[in-house]
Amino acid sequence: MVDRRGRPRRAETGPAILDAAMELLREAGYGGLSIEAVAVRAGVTRPTVYRRWPDKAHLAIDALSRAVPIAAAPDTGDTRTDLHLLAHGLVDRLVRTGLAPVILALHADSIGREELAGPLRELYLRPRLGTITDVVTRGIARGDLPPGTSPATARDLLAGPLVYRGLVAGDITDADVDELVDAAWRALTAPASGTG
Amino acid sequence: MVDRRGRPRRAETGPAILDAAMELLREAGYGGLSIEAVAVRAGVTRPTVYRRWPDKAHLAIDALSRAVPIAAAPDTGDTRTDLHLLAHGLVDRLVRTGLAPVILALHADSIGREELAGPLRELYLRPRLGTITDVVTRGIARGDLPPGTSPATARDLLAGPLVYRGLVAGDITDADVDELVDAAWRALTAPASGTG
Amino acid sequence: MVDRRGRPRRAETGPAILDAAMELLREAGYGGLSIEAVAVRAGVTRPTVYRRWPDKAHLAIDALSRAVPIAAAPDTGDTRTDLHLLAHGLVDRLVRTGLAPVILALHADSIGREELAGPLRELYLRPRLGTITDVVTRGIARGDLPPGTSPATARDLLAGPLVYRGLVAGDITDADVDELVDAAWRALTAPASGTG
Amino acid sequence: MVDRRGRPRRAETGPAILDAAMELLREAGYGGLSIEAVAVRAGVTRPTVYRRWPDKAHLAIDALSRAVPIAAAPDTGDTRTDLHLLAHGLVDRLVRTGLAPVILALHADSIGREELAGPLRELYLRPRLGTITDVVTRGIARGDLPPGTSPATARDLLAGPLVYRGLVAGDITDADVDELVDAAWRALTAPASGTG
DNA sequence: ATCTAAGCGAGACGGTACGTCCTGTCTTGAG
DNA sequence: CTCAAGACAGGACGTACCGTCTCGCTTAGAT
Numbered sequence: 001m002v003d004r005r006g007r008p009r010r011a012e013t014g015p016a017i018l019d020a021a022m023e024l025l026r027e028a029g030y031g032g033l034s035i036e037a038v039a040v041r042a043g044v045t046r047p048t049v050y051r052r053w054p055d056k057a058h059l060a061i062d063a064l065s066r067a068v069p070i071a072a073a074p075d076t077g078d079t080r081t082d083l084h085l086l087a088h089g090l091v092d093r094l095v096r097t098g099l100a101p102v103i104l105a106l107h108a109d110s111i112g113r114e115e116l117a118g119p120l121r122e123l124y125l126r127p128r129l130g131t132i133t134d135v136v137t138r139g140i141a142r143g144d145l146p147p148g149t150s151p152a153t154a155r156d157l158l159a160g161p162l163v164y165r166g167l168v169a170g171d172i173t174d175a176d177v178d179e180l181v182d183a184a185w186r187a188l189t190a191p192a193s194g195t196g
Numbered sequence: 197m198v199d200r201r202g203r204p205r206r207a208e209t210g211p212a213i214l215d216a217a218m219e220l221l222r223e224a225g226y227g228g229l230s231i232e233a234v235a236v237r238a239g240v241t242r243p244t245v246y247r248r249w250p251d252k253a254h255l256a257i258d259a260l261s262r263a264v265p266i267a268a269a270p271d272t273g274d275t276r277t278d279l280h281l282l283a284h285g286l287v288d289r290l291v292r293t294g295l296a297p298v299i300l301a302l303h304a305d306s307i308g309r310e311e312l313a314g315p316l317r318e319l320y321l322r323p324r325l326g327t328i329t330d331v332v333t334r335g336i337a338r339g340d341l342p343p344g345t346s347p348a349t350a351r352d353l354l355a356g357p358l359v360y361r362g363l364v365a366g367d368i369t370d371a372d373v374d375e376l377v378d379a380a381w382r383a384l385t386a387p388a389s390g391t392g
Numbered sequence: 393m394v395d396r397r398g399r400p401r402r403a404e405t406g407p408a409i410l411d412a413a414m415e416l417l418r419e420a421g422y423g424g425l426s427i428e429a430v431a432v433r434a435g436v437t438r439p440t441v442y443r444r445w446p447d448k449a450h451l452a453i454d455a456l457s458r459a460v461p462i463a464a465a466p467d468t469g470d471t472r473t474d475l476h477l478l479a480h481g482l483v484d485r486l487v488r489t490g491l492a493p494v495i496l497a498l499h500a501d502s503i504g505r506e507e508l509a510g511p512l513r514e515l516y517l518r519p520r521l522g523t524i525t526d527v528v529t530r531g532i533a534r535g536d537l538p539p540g541t542s543p544a545t546a547r548d549l550l551a552g553p554l555v556y557r558g559l560v561a562g563d564i565t566d567a568d569v570d571e572l573v574d575a576a577w578r579a580l581t582a583p584a585s586g587t588g
Numbered sequence: 589m590v591d592r593r594g595r596p597r598r599a600e601t602g603p604a605i606l607d608a609a610m611e612l613l614r615e616a617g618y619g620g621l622s623i624e625a626v627a628v629r630a631g632v633t634r635p636t637v638y639r640r641w642p643d644k645a646h647l648a649i650d651a652l653s654r655a656v657p658i659a660a661a662p663d664t665g666d667t668r669t670d671l672h673l674l675a676h677g678l679v680d681r682l683v684r685t686g687l688a689p690v691i692l693a694l695h696a697d698s699i700g701r702e703e704l705a706g707p708l709r710e711l712y713l714r715p716r717l718g719t720i721t722d723v724v725t726r727g728i729a730r731g732d733l734p735p736g737t738s739p740a741t742a743r744d745l746l747a748g749p750l751v752y753r754g755l756v757a758g759d760i761t762d763a764d765v766d767e768l769v770d771a772a773w774r775a776l777t778a779p780a781s782g783t784g
Numbered sequence: 785a786t787c788t789a790a791g792c793g794a795g796a797c798g799g800t801a802c803g804t805c806c807t808g809t810c811t812t813g814a815g
Numbered sequence: 816c817t818c819a820a821g822a823c824a825g826g827a828c829g830t831a832c833c834g835t836c837t838c839g840c841t842t843a844g845a846t
Contacts, residue, residue: 010818031227031305036806045819050808104304107363109227111297117366125364152365157379160360161352167303167359168321168352170313183353183383190386192378202795203837209797232827241798246829398821399811405823423619423697428801437824442803496696499755501619503689509758517756547756548749549771555755556748559695560713561740562705574780575745579771582778594790595842601792624832633793638834 016042017049021063026098030060030105057116060106065123068093073131079139080185086135087162087181088174095166104167129155145188157184205248212238213245217259222294226256226301253305253312260299261319264289269327275335276381282331283358283377284370291362300363325351341384353380401444408434409441413455418490422452422497449508452498457515460485465523471531472577478527479554479573480566487558496559521547537580549576597640604630605637609651614686618693621648645697645704652691653711656681661719667727668773674723675750675769676762683754692755717743733776745772 020041024033033056039046053059071093074085094100103124110116136154139145145154161180166172216237220229229252235242249255267289270281290296299320306312332350335341341350357376362368412433416425425448431438445451463485466477486492495516502508528546531537537546553572558564608629612621621644627634641647659681662673682688691712698704724742727733733742749768754760 013818029305034806035808045821046807047809047820048818051817055808098308101304101307104307104363105301108297108301108304109225111300111363111366112294114366121364129364153375153379155364156357156361156376157383160356160358160376162356163363164356164359165352167300167307168317168325169348170307170310179349180352180356182388183349186386186388187353187379187383190382192382201793201839203797205796230827231829241800242828243799243830244797247796251829397813397819399823401822421697426801427803437826438802439804439825440823443822447803490700493696493699496699496755497693500689500692500696501617503692503755503758504686513756521756544757545767545771548753548768549775552748552750552752552768553744554748556751557744559692559699559751560709560717560743562699562702571741572744572748575741575775578778578780579745579775582774584770584774593788593844595792596844597791622832623834633795634833635794635835636792639791643834 013042013044013048014052017044017052017059018063018066021059022067025060025063025102030102030109033060035059057106057109057113058119060102061116061119061123064099064103064106065127068099068124068128070127071131073134073138075135075138077142079135079142079144080181082135082139083158083185084178084181086131087158087177090159091162091166091172091177095172100163100166104163129159132158149188154184154188157187209238209240209244210248213240213248213255214259214262217255218263221256221259221298226298226305229256231255253302253309254315256298256302257312257315257319260295260302261323264295264320264324266323267327269330269334271331271334273338275331275338275340276377278331278335279354279381280374280377282327283354283373286355287358287362287368287373291368296359296362300359325355328354345384350380350384353383405434405436405440406444409436409444409451410455410458413451414459417452417455417494422494422501425452427451449498449501449505450511452494453508453511453515456491456495456498457519460491460516460520462519463523465526465530467527467530469534471527471534471536472573474527474531475550475577476570476573478523479550479569482551483554483558483564483569487564492555492558496555521551524550541580546576546580549579601630601632601636602640605632605640605647606651606654609647610655613648613651613690618648618690618697623647645694645701646707648690648694649704649707649711652687652694653715656687656712656716658715659719661722661726663723663726665730667723667730667732668769670723670727671746671773672766672769674719675746675765678747679750679754679760679765683760688751688754692751717747720746737776742772742776745775 017038020038021033023041024037028037035046035049035056038056038059039049042049049059053062071086071089074082074089076082076085094103106120110120132155133151136145136149136151140147140149158181161183162172162177165176165180169176213234216234217229219237220233224233231242231245231252234252234255235245238245245255249258267282267285270278270285272278272281290299302316306316328351329347332341332345332347336343336345354377357379358368358373361372361376365372409430412430413425415433416429427438427441427448430448430451431441434441441451445454463478463481466474466481468474468477486495498512502512524547525543528537528541528543532539532541550573553575554564554569557568557572561568605626608626609621611629612625616625623634623637623644626644626647627637630637637647641650659674659677662670662677664670664673682691694708698708720743721739724733724737724739728735728737746769749771750760750765753764753768757764
């Protein structure tokens with residue numbers, strides 16, 4: 001049972017802080033996010049922010065989890081098409097909105113800090129990667145993908161090259177996406193081949 | 197031609213600063229790197245650091261470029277084996293030394309800032325990814341890989357899933373590496389398959 | 393009505409800063425006063441000093457206003473004697489304590505900057521020069537000085553030569569003081585004389 | 589005999605530095621004068637300035653000594669008129685050009701530092717106060733002033749109140765000057781009066 | 785005709801201080 | 816107990832000057 005004594009929290013405060021954080025993440029990136037600026041923009045004092053989030057990483061995780069939409073898993077009847085749609089949607093939502101560097105920085109910040117990595121996985125990542133799992137699961141059921149296909153591997157093969165291309169090249173075109181999804185498809189569907 | 201006028205820079209200063217920066221990157225990560233701390237540890241004043249590097253991102257790029265070894269391209273005679281060796285070496289050098297988050301954060305910081313992205317590509321990335329290009333080029337010559345294989349795509353298919361697995365799972369095992377390299381190999385060698 | 397919201401300032405901080413400033417003014421002069429050193433000596437951080445004083449000039453004005461004693465106006469019954477006592481006291485308090493150069497530098501710094509000149513006049517100067525005004529007013533009432541004597545002029549005739557002698561000669565003896573006060577007395581009491 | 593070996597100093601350098609220093613003293617005051625800025629404005633490097641002047645105080649003394657004109661001693665035949673002319677000229681040259689605070693700050697900086705006070709007295713002050721000595725000497729010879737009049741005292745009685753009024757009031761009018769010169773005249777010419 | 789010394793531009797260097805920003809915490813008064 | 820307000824210790828930022836130094840080049844008088 002929660003303790004209901006004392007003045008209750010204002011309902012508007014939380015969302016106002018999260019909105020302010022998102023705006024600042026978009027404008028200045030993860031490195032440019034500061035609790036101070038968030039508080040000012042949300043019309044709130046710093047201790048009020050700290051009362052709800054312990055530091056800017058947790059705040060950023062919550063802000064992103066709330067602001068980045070979770071795409072519905074496409075279901076066209078053809079798994080390969082579904083993966084193409086998925087990948088284009090992913091790129092649209094992150095690269096084209098400029099949030100990709102924010103999410104990368106946040107991941108980088110979280111590596112080795114389980115108190116961050118946990119929430120990041122559970123709140124941000126899992127719901128979004130669930131879409132891939134859904135498509136893969138359906139693909140197996142439909143016979144488009146081999147029965148033993150691991151959703152985690154599929155996720156890495158699909159998202160990994162896309163992320164890496166964006167990271168290294170700085171940008172990514174629709175043709176890039178198609179090329180890399182096709183490659184992932186081959187990796188998922190081709191029979192294992194020996195060395196010789 | 198270099199300008200020889202003026203008091204020459206002390207030869208020890210540059211390396212001392214880079215060493216200090218590397219130590220701090222290892223200890224505190226990219227976010228924990230501060231010019232102040234670098235200067236103190238290098239036994240140098242802050243303005244001396246700023247005389248040589250405009251900000252911590254440029255400094256980190258130089259420090260990493262100098263400290264992270266460039267692996268020789270393996271050449272066992274079998275391209276698939278070479279790629280396995282390459283991948284394990286990469287993971288050893290970055291994930292196991294804890295530098296992976298640093299490099300990710302640096303990349304995230306550089307996206308959209310060409311004055312950073314350029315040096316990062318040229319100084320850090322290109323020499324290291326050259327190893328992949330070498331192996332792929334040799335693989336094509338040897339007939340292990342199809343003639344049209346693009347080194348850039350090979351790079352993304354190989355490194356992308358490894359990086360992504362590390363990013364999302366927080367760690368990566370030798371078995372993971374083998375699994376993902378095999379998948380990349382299938383993507384590179386399987387014939388393109390239409391959906392129908 | 394003062395604003396009582398917010399964490400109240402620590403009562404010890406202000407005096408500690410002013411004490412530190414006074415010590416440094418005595419040791420290093422106005423030019424040698426630095427906010428940094430004041431903060432260190434007061435056991436306080438630099439931002440804490442800046443929260444209370446905008447720059448070293450304002451700080452010096454407050455420090456001097458608090459530290460330099462305001463002499464009681466002498467009242468022996470004889471105005472000329474009073475002025476002698478006044479002048480000797482002035483010289484003792486400023487020249488002999490080494491504060492004279494500090495006050496001069498502060499005045500020089502304030503000329504033409506009304507945001508400094510104002511506080512300097514009101515906080516430091518007015519209370520101290522009030523003593524002269526008192527003596528002059530009493531002197532007029534007593535008949536020792538002509539009825540129209542202006543306190544401002546009396547102030548300039550008395551203090552001016554003393555200051556100037558100190559400034560130009562670097563030091564000032566008791567005999568100097570007596571000589572210059574006598575001269576001021578003649579200027580105040582002699583009837584106006586024509587040119588011829 | 590001076591050593592004439594070595595490359596001789598460029599003749600233009602000294603004056604260029606002094607001109608630059610004067611400009612900066614006028615623009616930013618004594619506190620705002622920096623060797624760095626002087627060097628830049630004179631088109632010279634910092635070590636070149638330091639080769640000729642040990643610090644900004646010595647530089648300022650030389651710059652002022654060269655730039656502030658030495659008035660010719662007025663000689664109208666009437667000493668009191670001469671003193672009025674002298675005082676108005678003094679005020680015009682210092683207060684109205686804004687150099688008064690600079691000279692005060694320089695004096696304040698020099699108190700207790702004989703290596704500065706000496707040059708300041710000899711180079712700046714003596715030639716300029718010589719005018720007063722001349723007028724006083726002539727006044728004694730002419731019988732306008734008592735035979736025992738000390739030029740040093742005359743100087744303090746004349747200049748002191750003017751300086752002090754400027755210092756305390758921030759400005760000084762022509763009427764102020766006349767009033768204070770008349771007072772100084774009374775001090776110099778009235779017979780000594782005991783208090784009783 | 786060299787040699788040698790100094791002047792000078794250039795710019796690095798260790799240092800000190802600047803004034804600002806942000807962190808995370810604490811302390812008050814009011815709701 | 817929440818919240819606004821704001822002080823506080825602490826730490827870092829990036830910049831400005833300080834006074835010194837070490838170079839390469841130039842300019843001259845001394846040898």
